[in-house]
Amino acid sequence: MCGTPVASLDATGCDHCGARLATVACPSCFGMIFQGAKFCSHCGAKVERTELEDATKASCPHCQLSLEAVTVGSTRLSECPKCEGIWMDNALFNEICANREEPSAVLGMAFSLPQHEVGSLDLKVRYYPCPTCSALMNRVNFAHCSGVIVDVCRDHGTWFDKDELRRIVEFIRNGGLDRARAMEIEELKRQQQQLKSAQTTSAMEPAADWHHTVGWPGTNRDLVGVGVSAAVNALFDLFNRR
Secondary structure, three states, X not given: OOOOOOOOOOOOEOOOOOOEOEEXXXXXXXXXXXXXXXXXXXXXXXXXXXEEEEEEEEXXXXXXXXXXXXXXXXXXXXXXXXXXXXXXXXXXXXXXXXXXXXHHHHHOOOOOOOHHHHOOOOOOOOOOEOXXXXXXXXXXXXXXXXXXXXXXXXXXXXXEOOOHHXXXXXXXXXXXXXXXXXXXXXXXXXXXXXXXXXXXXXXXXXXXXXXXXXXXXXXXXXXXXXXXXXXXXXXXXXXXXX
């Protein structure tokens, strides 16, 4: 559009004239694709994106701009024209997760995302308002182990920053939800084992304190107190035999 060099290879817009260089256009993985491409560079699916004229009432929690309605394949999304963030209601996101998990079971893929795809957890926590109700959203590590931190409004939907939705789809297709379920089951087993061990330890404790038998005042039921009580019992037995 203007000939100005972009700042980086993964830039999605021109810093000089504001022209968009890449958009979410893959109906399969929701990856960002450079303008003019016919196939997704991430998964190879055919590009299918339609920008709608329908106005949305929601605003971007970061930029405060009105979200634009777009259709990627058969999925309707609300997208920020500036930061490329995506807003999606709960029902649609659950449907996407379910549909993207089915191919992973057929293909048998069970690999974790590359480290540069996982990213690092931002130690500086920021809470943003829900585009629908303006209440502050919760920050959630998707599936507790994906490394993709999304903003969630329990009642309305999920906000994805640029390229986060594609990373979640890749996580699901690589067997991430199965691993998350396995980790959850292992954690439940560990908690059950801890509870069982605590119950066993409690059942093995003596019914009465030894120091109550010998009348030793102020003795605590620790190792020192038990040792002193045992010594007093031994002395009493020795004197009784005499």
